[in-house]
Amino acid sequence: MMLNADAVLPAWIAWIIIAIFSALWVTLGWWLGRKNNSLEDFMLAGRNVGLGFAVATAMATWVTSNTTMTAPQLTYQLGIWGMVGYSLGAVGLILFAGLAERIRRLMPQGFTSGDFIRLRYGNMTWRVFLAISLLYSIGWLISLGMAGGLLVEALSGIPYFYGMTIIALVCTLYTVFGGLKAVIATDFVQTVLILTGVIILAFLVIDAVGFERMHEALQEERPMLLNLLLPASIMFLFNNLFFGIGEIFHSNVWWSRAFAFAPKIGKKAYLLAGIFWLPIPIVAGFIALAAPALGINVPSPDMVAPLVAGKLFGLAGAILVFVVVFSALASSLDSVLAATSDLIVKDIYKGHLKRKATDKQMRKASVYIILGLGFMTWVLALLKLATLGALLHFTGAFVASTIWPITFGLLYPHGKGNVATLAMFSGTIIGLICYFTIGFYVAALTSAAASLIVMTFALRQKNCFDWHTLSNTQFNNGENK
Secondary structure, three states: OOOOOOOOOOHHHHHHHHHHHHHHHHHHHHHHHOOOOOHHHHHHHHHOEOHHHHHHHHHHHHOOHHHHHHHHHHHHHHOHHHHHHHHOHHHHHHHHHHHHHHHHHHOOOOOOHHHHHHHHHOHHHHHHHHHHHHHHHHHHHHHHHHHHHHHHHHHHOOOHHHHHHHHHHHHHHHHHHHHHHHHHHHHHHHHHHHHHHHHHHHHHHHHHHOHHHHHHHHHHHOHHHHOOOOHHHHHHHHHHHHHHHHHHHHOHHHHHHHHHEOOOOHHHHHHHHHHHHOHHHHHHHHHHOOHHHHOOOOOOHHHHHHHHHHHHHHHHHHHHHHHHHHHHHHHHHHHHHHHHHHHHHHHHHHHHHOOOOOHHHHHHHHHHHHHHHHHHHHHHHHHOOOOHHHHHHHHHHHHHHHHHHHHHHHHOOOOOHHHHHHHHHHHHHHHHHHHHHOOHHHHHHHHHHHHHHHHHHHHHOOOOOOOHHHHHOOOOOOOOO
């Protein structure tokens, strides 16, 4: 077998790996789904997820294909700040830890992030927030579907269509069968695989190449990667920080877990997940620094990690990278499917279309919506309307605008919906303007800044929100009261 940039793993081995893990995930989803007796069981795993599974699902969901493949790419392109900047994604998890505990305490019966926005700020802000959240969720789903096809093709030579189709189909099936219980259980297994794989690869690279040899090669061939004052890298660092915070603070992926974790678990779970996740992009990115020392020709930066693994460890290294990447893709795609379905069922179907929908009707609607989201992901990923980078960074202008309305809304009783709406709208517009006129690396940064300026006016408003409104609201069995 010849390992190269086009395929570091024989297709027949890749098919075996895909078949084994696909059967495992679907079977586990079906088995867990038998114990879903209520809407809360399906959407929120019974609101009693323990600390171990809570930490694992938060970590696995945030370890996407971007973490395992893009972190090495950014390190190869931007140097030290590339992997450090990517690791700042952990800040979002850590900062959300305190908010998750407050969310669980304020809304013990809540289901979605939309529930909070509607009750705290009113219908207009709720609908603006839903538009932003759904746009981001759909963009994330499409990017994950595309990443599945692209990475499977790059690593194994399996055509894009087949790789993307299988990953989208498998994740959709076990999410339909088992709901959040299946997502969290598979996340636990995927976390173990991801962490084990990344740590082994990094250790083997250090042992085979060594720090001194890597440093000498970098100084001679790519000295800019060691430059801590590289302007583009520094800008990326701060932009990625706010992008990550915006992604986590607004997304129902993380709110649904805050509701699903057992009482007093959320803070510990998100804090530990952030701490444990932080070194993963650094470890993954570190692998890329070995490329110059090994004399590897890297025609495409996003393939630097599998090329290094293939060069050093042959077939075993290629298999290890493939397992890590496949697990990372599944752990994020299933979470986004489940959380987006919850948002559509509770905030669109029940909130706008059928206000008196029963739990049984919403449970049935969840199945159709997950299937619909899976199909939509497949179709749009098949069309490849934009590159992965362009798609993700475009959404940064939207999600960063929600950071301060959510933070202020959870921590302070002052501030009305009109201010929150203006903060989201103005942040998004300014972020998009900067995205197109300056570059992707300032979209989230400028959006968050503009939103913050507007939200400071909320502190001057004299209204005082009654926090008991959140805990006293009934979110199921008929209309929200």
